[in-house]
Amino acid sequence: MKPFTYERATSPAQAAASAAGARDAKFIAGGTNLLDLMKLQIEAPAHLIDVNGLALDKIEPTPDGGLRIGALVRNTDLAADARVRRDYGVLSRALLAGASGQLRNKATTAGNLLQRTRCPYFYDSNQACNKRQPGSGCAAIGGFSRQHAVVGASDACIATHPSDMAVAMRALDATVETVNPHGGARRIPIADLHRLPGDTPEIETTLQPGELITAVTLPKPVGGKHIYRKVRDRASYAFALVSVAAIVQRDGTGRMALGGVAHKPWRVEAAEAALPRGARAVAARLFESAKPTSQNAFKLALAERTIGAALMQAKG
Amino acid sequence: MPTPSELEMSRRNLLIGTASSVAIGTVPQAARAQNTVTGGTATATAPTTTRVSFTVNGAVRELDVDTRTTLLDALREHLHLTGTKKGCDHGQCGACTVIVDERRINSCLSLAVMHEGDSVTTIEGLGTPEQMHPMQTAFVKHDGYQCGYCTPGQICSAVAVIDEVKAGIPSHVTEDLNVPPQLTNAELRERMSGNICRCGAYSNIAEAITEVAGSPA
Numbered sequence: 001m002k003p004f005t006y007e008r009a010t011s012p013a014q015a016a017a018s019a020a021g022a023r024d025a026k027f028i029a030g031g032t033n034l035l036d037l038m039k040l041q042i043e044a045p046a047h048l049i050d051v052n053g054l055a056l057d058k059i060e061p062t063p064d065g066g067l068r069i070g071a072l073v074r075n076t077d078l079a080a081d082a083r084v085r086r087d088y089g090v091l092s093r094a095l096l097a098g099a100s101g102q103l104r105n106k107a108t109t110a111g112n113l114l115q116r117t118r119c120p121y122f123y124d125s126n127q128a129c130n131k132r133q134p135g136s137g138c139a140a141i142g143g144f145s146r147q148h149a150v151v152g153a154s155d156a157c158i159a160t161h162p163s164d165m166a167v168a169m170r171a172l173d174a175t176v177e178t179v180n181p182h183g184g185a186r187r188i189p190i191a192d193l194h195r196l197p198g199d200t201p202e203i204e205t206t207l208q209p210g211e212l213i214t215a216v217t218l219p220k221p222v223g224g225k226h227i228y229r230k231v232r233d234r235a236s237y238a239f240a241l242v243s244v245a246a247i248v249q250r251d252g253t254g255r256m257a258l259g260g261v262a263h264k265p266w267r268v269e270a271a272e273a274a275l276p277r278g279a280r281a282v283a284a285r286l287f288e289s290a291k292p293t294s295q296n297a298f299k300l301a302l303a304e305r306t307i308g309a310a311l312m313q314a315k316g
Numbered sequence: 317m318p319t320p321s322e323l324e325m326s327r328r329n330l331l332i333g334t335a336s337s338v339a340i341g342t343v344p345q346a347a348r349a350q351n352t353v354t355g356g357t358a359t360a361t362a363p364t365t366t367r368v369s370f371t372v373n374g375a376v377r378e379l380d381v382d383t384r385t386t387l388l389d390a391l392r393e394h395l396h397l398t399g400t401k402k403g404c405d406h407g408q409c410g411a412c413t414v415i416v417d418e419r420r421i422n423s424c425l426s427l428a429v430m431h432e433g434d435s436v437t438t439i440e441g442l443g444t445p446e447q448m449h450p451m452q453t454a455f456v457k458h459d460g461y462q463c464g465y466c467t468p469g470q471i472c473s474a475v476a477v478i479d480e481v482k483a484g485i486p487s488h489v490t491e492d493l494n495v496p497p498q499l500t501n502a503e504l505r506e507r508m509s510g511n512i513c514r515c516g517a518y519s520n521i522a523e524a525i526t527e528v529a530g531s532p533a
Contacts, residue, residue: 003363006383006429032425035386036406046361048383050430076419080485085493096488100510101480102473103407105419106426236488236509 002044009051012179012214020181020210022047027212029072030106032099033115040123042132056214059083065220068177071110071213075099075165078109088218089226090245094168097230100237110213113166113176113193114205117159117263118239119148130156131201141293147241150292150299152262157201158293161194161264162239168228170257170265171245175217181210190216194264201263224249225314229306230259242303248314252276256307258286261299279308370431372397373441381428387421388412390428391438399439399468403512410511413469413476414438420476422510439468442475451475454524462515470511474525477507481529499529 009015009027019025026045028034029052037043056070059081067083078084079095099107121127121139128137140148140158148158169190176188193205207213227246232238240260248254254275257267271285283304292300369378372395379394388405391397391414400423403411407425414423415437443449451471454460461467481499489506490497497503504525505518513521 001384003361004383005361005364006366006427008432028427028430031427031430032407032422035425035427039405048427052430076480076485080483085486089493092486092493093488096486096490100410101477101487101507102410102413102420102422102510103425106421236506 001038002041002046004045005047007047007049008053009049010053012051012054012056012212013183015049015051015054016179016181016210016212018049019212022049025049025210027051029108029111030074031111032103032107033111037116040125042123042125051212062217067218069109069216069218071108071215073109075104075107075109075112076101078165079104087221088168088172090171090228090247091165091168091218091226093226093228094164094230094243094245097228097240097243098164109165109216112163113169113190113213113216114207115163116204118162119159120144122159131159131197131204134200134202145293145295147239147260148293148296149262150296150303151266151287151290152196152264153291154197154199154201156199157197157263159197159201159263160260161262163265164228164230164240164243164259166190166194167243167257167259167265168245169216169218170267171247171255172218173255175219176213177215177217178207178211178213180208180212185214187217190265191267197263204263222247222255224254227310227313229310229313231302231306242299242306244303244306244310246307246310246314248275248311254314256282256286256310258303258307261303275311279304279311282307366429368429368432370433371435373437379428383427383429385428386424387414387416387426387428387431387436388423391423391436394428397438397440401465401468403466403469408512409466409469410473411466411469413472413511415472415476418476418479420473437472439472442471449475450528451524454527455521458520458524458527459517460521460524461513461517466511466513466515470508470513470521473508473511474521474528477504477525478529480507499526501526504529 024046026048028048028050056072058070059073060068062068075095079092085092119140122129122131127139130138138157149160174190176190176193179185224247230240230243232240243259246256255272257265268286271282274281274285287300364383365380366383367380381390388402391400400414401411403409405424407422412422412424413420416434443452451474481497484496486493486497487503487506489502504522
């Protein structure tokens with residue numbers, strides 16, 4: 001690990017100002033992803049701003065009947081919250097499908113959204129990776145690409161976003177609240193938080209330098225059956241090959257987002273119109289622009305079947 | 317506080333040559349890493365030392381640590397509590413599991429300086445050879461290990477798992493999110509999936525945990 005200076009932030013605004021003022025600064029909360037990457041020198045911040053003391057660890061009702069989840073709420077506590085289990089089951093299920101008990105106890109809501117890809121070529125600094133070293137190329141294209149993106153990728157990057165939680169939040173139409181170094185605040189629809197790789201895969205979100213996530217809000221519950229199905233190489237503690245977050249109403253309408261297939265949680269509202277017509281119709285629209293590699297084309301069939309299984313489960 | 321060179325020549329690294337190839341491997345790697353210029357930063361930041369104070373197994377400990385020191389290394393190298401093991405050092409194996417403020421965590425993925433005021437319980441704090449924790453007794457009784465390297469992490473994790481179930485925290489295999497979970501075999505295996513045992517003692521580990529979970533606390 002490269003040496004770094006360390007401070008404990010005293011308020012969200014101070015943390016954001018400090019991040020904008022320091023060279024190569026990073027926020028640290030749970031640290032479960034950042035420290036892993038710092039040990040490999042994929043991340044090498046010169047300054048760490050510990051935000052754990054900022055009291056952003058509450059889950060509170062919002063005036064319009066939704067929930068406001070503090071950025072520092074741990075994954076375990078979010079999954080176990082009685083209101084989340086009752087009204088936003090897809091979110092509990094997605095959280096519990098990710099990582100291990102130890103990691104969920106540390107990992108935070110904001111940190112989960114901002115975690116970086118687990119692409120093995122991103123992790124191996126002997127390999128070309130436009131995300132790790134812009135302009136160096138992408139060793140995953142033409143390499144072992146079984147786990148990689150099938151849709152929304154580019155010639156520069158075919159990495160996937162690893163989060164389960166973010167997929168459920170995308171289906172729930174969550175909103176991300178932030179503060180910036182100039183004292184301002186804004187609300188970002190989760191659909192607009194993560195970027196597709198394009199020519200700049202190193203820029204993963206629309207957050208500005210120093211901008212700090214303070215909370216994620218969920219709109220009021222929409223009812224329906226909440227389902228999160230994750231297909232992976234092991235029964236537990238593995239990243240998704242394909243995952244499906246679905247909220248299905250009695251009449252067969254609903255919403256659906258997929259994980260493991262793209263650089264961000266993949267939701268196509270036009271595909272949702274096809275939900276009452278079944279998995280094949282939904283998958284066809286979700287993957288209209290898909291460009292799989294020879295090694296991960298199986299994900300298209302797998303996704304269709306996982307959607308089918310989710311719809312079956314919704315009827316049960 | 318020991319200097320870095322004292323740490324490199326520590327008693328444990330000299331004495332435990334065979335069992336701790338992982339721990340020994342980290343020393344030259346760390347030294348090499350500090351001499352390698354990678355990443356985009358031209359001006360290197362000098363190592364920074366920070367004071368931190370937390371409670372370990374009931375006793376308040378005050379340490380001056382390099383900001384880079386993980387909780388795992390603080391426990392092992394500074395406080396010489398070597399029961400907590402370094403396996404992968406990347407949060408994948410669970411050998412470093414300790415209990416902090418009643419929650420199990422991977423101590424390798426947490427900085428010591430981030431634990432100001434926290435209360436840490438390691439395997440040494442759960443029980444002693446003379447007075448073992450019921451989970452330690454059950455692991456011995458059921459042969460819940462072979463080489464023993466993952467065992468402290470398994471036991472810390474198992475103790476916390478029982479509390480998680482009592483607290484009503486659901487898991488991936490919990491059928492109904494709105495009904496308090498029970499510690500069935502499927503629940504136990506899912507909840508322990510962050511602790512890897514290369515010897516494959518899983519079935520005996522499961523029996524040990526089941527016995528403790530079934531007996532009154």
